[in-house]
Amino acid sequence: MRKATLDAMERRRLTAYRVCKTLGLNLGNVYAYLGKGDVSKVSRNTARRIMEYATG
Numbered sequence: 001m002r003k004a005t006l007d008a009m010e011r012r013r014l015t016a017y018r019v020c021k022t023l024g025l026n027l028g029n030v031y032a033y034l035g036k037g038d039v040s041k042v043s044r045n046t047a048r049r050i051m052e053y054a055t056g
Contacts, residue, residue, distance in 0.1 A: 001047050006034060008054035019050055 009019070016034055020027045029041040030050065042050070 001051050005051040005054045014054055023049055023053060
């Protein structure tokens with residue numbers, strides 16, 4: 001799910017900051033999840049919300 005999210009964000013030129021602001025998420029947790037791959041920082045539901053937003 002993380003890889004698909006990162007690919008979609010790159011295609012749509014979305015930043016982690018924009019995703020966090022739009023979805024009301026903690027920026028540090030999202031950076032840890034997307035950047036470092038720390039899946040313990042976001043729930044599966046939140047990861048799905050991020051992916052759905054990124055894919056449009």
